[in-house]
Amino acid sequence: MAVVVRGSQLARLLGQWHALPGRRRNPDYAALAGAIRGLLADGRLALGVRLPAERELAEALRVSRTTVTAAYRSLRETGHLTSRRGAGSWTTLPSGHQVASSGLWTADTDLDMIDLGYAALAAPPELVPAARAAAEDLPRYLQHAGYFPTGLAELRSAIAQTYTRRGLTTSPEQIMVTSGTQHALDLVLRLLLPPGATVLVESPTYPNALAALAARRARIATHGLATTGDGGGWDAELLLGAIRQDRPRLAYLIPEFQNPTGYLMSTELRERVVAAAHASGTDLVVDESFVDLPLDGTVVPPPTALFDRHSRVISIGGMSKPYWGGLRIGWVRASAPLVQRLAALRVGVDMAGPVLDQLVGVHLLAAADTIVPARLAQLAAQRDALLAELAAALPEWRVTVPHGGVTLWAELDGPISSALARAAEEAGVRLAPGPRFGIDGTLERFLRLPFTLPVPVLTDAVRRIAAVRYDLDRTSRRQWREPAMIA
Numbered sequence: 001m002a003v004v005v006r007g008s009q010l011a012r013l014l015g016q017w018h019a020l021p022g023r024r025r026n027p028d029y030a031a032l033a034g035a036i037r038g039l040l041a042d043g044r045l046a047l048g049v050r051l052p053a054e055r056e057l058a059e060a061l062r063v064s065r066t067t068v069t070a071a072y073r074s075l076r077e078t079g080h081l082t083s084r085r086g087a088g089s090w091t092t093l094p095s096g097h098q099v100a101s102s103g104l105w106t107a108d109t110d111l112d113m114i115d116l117g118y119a120a121l122a123a124p125p126e127l128v129p130a131a132r133a134a135a136e137d138l139p140r141y142l143q144h145a146g147y148f149p150t151g152l153a154e155l156r157s158a159i160a161q162t163y164t165r166r167g168l169t170t171s172p173e174q175i176m177v178t179s180g181t182q183h184a185l186d187l188v189l190r191l192l193l194p195p196g197a198t199v200l201v202e203s204p205t206y207p208n209a210l211a212a213l214a215a216r217r218a219r220i221a222t223h224g225l226a227t228t229g230d231g232g233g234w235d236a237e238l239l240l241g242a243i244r245q246d247r248p249r250l251a252y253l254i255p256e257f258q259n260p261t262g263y264l265m266s267t268e269l270r271e272r273v274v275a276a277a278h279a280s281g282t283d284l285v286v287d288e289s290f291v292d293l294p295l296d297g298t299v300v301p302p303p304t305a306l307f308d309r310h311s312r313v314i315s316i317g318g319m320s321k322p323y324w325g326g327l328r329i330g331w332v333r334a335s336a337p338l339v340q341r342l343a344a345l346r347v348g349v350d351m352a353g354p355v356l357d358q359l360v361g362v363h364l365l366a367a368a369d370t371i372v373p374a375r376l377a378q379l380a381a382q383r384d385a386l387l388a389e390l391a392a393a394l395p396e397w398r399v400t401v402p403h404g405g406v407t408l409w410a411e412l413d414g415p416i417s418s419a420l421a422r423a424a425e426e427a428g429v430r431l432a433p434g435p436r437f438g439i440d441g442t443l444e445r446f447l448r449l450p451f452t453l454p455v456p457v458l459t460d461a462v463r464r465i466a467a468v469r470y471d472l473d474r475t476s477r478r479q480w481r482e483p484a485m486i487a
Contacts, residue, residue, distance in 0.1 A: 005045070007052035007060035010036075013044055014061070015441040016415055028063060029070035036071065037080055038422045040091055042117075042436050043207065050090045051081070114461045115430045119259070119406045119450035121378070123324040124371050126364065134359035147352040149343040151177025151331070155358045158365045159331050163315075166291075168303045173336040176343060177361075179353050181289050181318035181330040182208055187342050187349065188314055188332060189216050189250075192283055197249035200242055202234075204409070204437030204446065206259045206287065209252055220439060221246050225261055233263035236272065243276040250283050255304055257290040260437050260448035261409040262402025267301040274307040284308075288317040290405040292372055295380045298403040311335040319361055321406060322372055329353075329361040379406060382451040386458045390449075393466035408449045415444035416472060423468040429461050 005013075017035035018028055026034075039045040051057070054072060058065040072089055075081035079094030141152075150156065156172040163170035178184040193199065195217040201209065203222035213220055223239050243251060253273070255265035265273075277284045286304045294300050305313040311334070318330030332342060346352070364371065383401075386408060390399060396413040412420070417433035424431050434446030451458060 003046070003048065004050045005052060007056035009440075010052055010057060011060040012440040013039055013435070015418065015435070015444050017418075027070075029067045029074065032061075032063075032067060032071040033074040033078075034422055035418065036075060037078070038418050038433075040080055041425065042418075042421060042433055043211075044436060044441075045091055047091055047093055050088050053088065113428055113430055114453070114457055114464070116450055116453070116461060117430045117432045118325075119448070119452055120320055120325040121375065121406070121452045123326065124375065126367050126371050127324055127327075127360070130360050130363035130367065133363045134356055137359045137362075138356055141355050146355050148177075148355070148358075149346050149352050150339060151175065151353060152355065152358045152362070155329075155362050155365075156331075158362055159333075162365070162368075163303065163333060166300075166303055168306045170333060171336070174333055174339060176332045176334075176339045176346075177353055177358060178318075178330040178332060178346075179350065180320060180325075180328045181287065181316050182212070183328075183350075184316040184318070184330045184332045185209060185252075185285065185287070186212055187346055188285055188316065189213065189218075190349075191338075191342055191345050192314075193218060193250055198246060200246060200248040200251040200282075202253060202258065203439070204260055204434065204443055205252070206254065207432075207436045209287070210439065213252070218250075221248060222439065225258070225263065233258075233261070234265060234269060236269050239269070240272055240276045243273070243280050243282055247280045248282050250285055251277060252285045252287065253304075254287045254289070256288055256300060257293060257402060257405030259287075259290065259405065260407050260432075262400070262405045262407060264298065264404060265301070265304075270301060270304045271307040274304060274313060277312050278310050282312070284313045286313055286315045288315055289321050291317065292322040292368075293376065293379060293406065294404040295376060295383065296403050300404070305333065311338065314338070319364065322368075322375055323361075323364050327357055327360060327364075329357060379451060382453070382455055382458060383408070385455040386449065386451045386462065389459050389462040393462050394469065406450050406452050408451065410447045410449055412445050412447055416469075417444045417447050419472060420447070420465070420469060423472055424465055427464045427468050429464050431465070 014035050018031040036045070052060070054065050054068045058068045061068070072081060072083065076083060079092060081089050082092045083089040153172060155177055156175040159175045159177070160170040160172045178187060189212055193216050197218060198221055199213055199218045200221045200223060201213070203224045210220070221242065223234070223242050225233060226235065255270060257264055274284065284304065288303070291300060303315065305315050315333040316330065319327050332339065387399060387401065390397060390410065398411040399408050402408060418435060421431040421433040432448045434443035434448070435441050437443060437448065
């Protein structure tokens with residue numbers, strides 16, 4: 001049965017779909033169809049979702065039914081919508097399109113698209129030698145069936161050592177290897193989150209985490225981050241108050257170079273969050289995807305789990321950001337009994353991870369002292385180049401310099417993020433608009449920009465974005481200068 005989106009829900013997602021003066025040259029039905037296509041393209045509307053009836057959506061948007069009828073007809077003509085009399089209309093993947101590496105839709109012919117929808121580096125040069133060395137190690141495992149639900153012992157040991165070096169004594173029995181960080185999160189949610197339970201997340205936050213929570217039918221409560229200025233980040237009292245008052249079943253946090261804002265949680269707040277979670281009966285799922293990527297000599301606080309005395313903190317991480325996303329190596333660090341429960345659950349999901357990939361991971365971790373410093377130098381240079389180009393081409397945008405991670409979180413000169421993403425797509429740049437990182441269509445004043453591509457590509461991308469930005473609205477922009485609201 002298809003998921004049904006109500007008219008009021010779709011209206012919130014659409015936001016100011018026809019509010020840009022520069023867009024009023026188009027008929028309302030075309031603007032509405034374009035806005036819905038934008039929601040489909042950036043993942044806020046999934047495949048197979050049944051859209052509201054024409055009359056219901058017209059009432060929610062306060063437009064004529066004729067406008068909605070024409071918009072739906074346009075979506076059917078482009079292959080984004082399929083309708084059947086008596087059954088309704090549901091979203092479909094247009095012919096000639098596929099799901100891109102970022103999880104978003106893309107045309108098969110978009111080979112020259114600059115994709116800023118994902119935030120990951122290309123593989124390091126050390127990957128091929130590591131793969132060759134792993135192939136030489138493989139015969140040691142060929143006499144075995146090849147199923148290791150918790151992961152290879154030598155990889156678990158190597159991951160445990162990384163935690164111990166960070167000051168958190170960890171044994172291999174506390175590590176479970178997964179097929180990436182997203183897989184780790186999914187398994188944890190399957191085990192610990194009953195359908196309909198409350199989960200506290202930051203706003204903005206990682207879109208695929210929101211998707212995983214939605215799949216579990218979680219009730220999502222948000223803690224809004226202050227996302228601009230030197231004082232941006234977590235409001236300690238509001239965050240702790242949300243945990244104490246809402247008493248969520250889980251809280252999902254990204255304390256190291258938060259995705260997408262790049263903020264780093266203080267040591268003091270980590271300790272207080274763990275104490276509040278224990279008092280409220282809340283399990284903390286701490287995403288450490290970016291912990292290995294501090295820039296500018298930034299000192300990373302100790303792991304959040306260091307302050308855990310009651311097995312309330314489940315840490316998840318992976319090799320995608322510092323090494324390579326194509327490797328699909330992630331992990332869970334938790335108490336040994338919880339790791340065994342996760343392994344038992346995993347057997348019914350995907351049995352185990354690939355042995356050869358895990359052996360590659362062992363060799364890459366052994367070369368971390370060579371690989372990671374080179375990655376940090378590369379990221380710092382690309383970040384600085386992106387900041388300089390934004391300052392020159394889009395001086396009205398506000399960007400806080402992140403001291404780690406792989407993304408910039410830019411405050412735009414108006415609530416135009418989705419409209420800008422649609423226009424940029426036509427100019428050959430794929431963007432991840434701010435509302436992807438929140439719920440119910442908020443964060444239209446923000447845009448995530450990763451600095452993981454080479455400097456010439458980033459420079460070209462910003463110049464294309466600037467061109468379409470100034471084409472969106474050549475009239476006065478003073479009307480967009482209201483204070484930003486973060487839900």
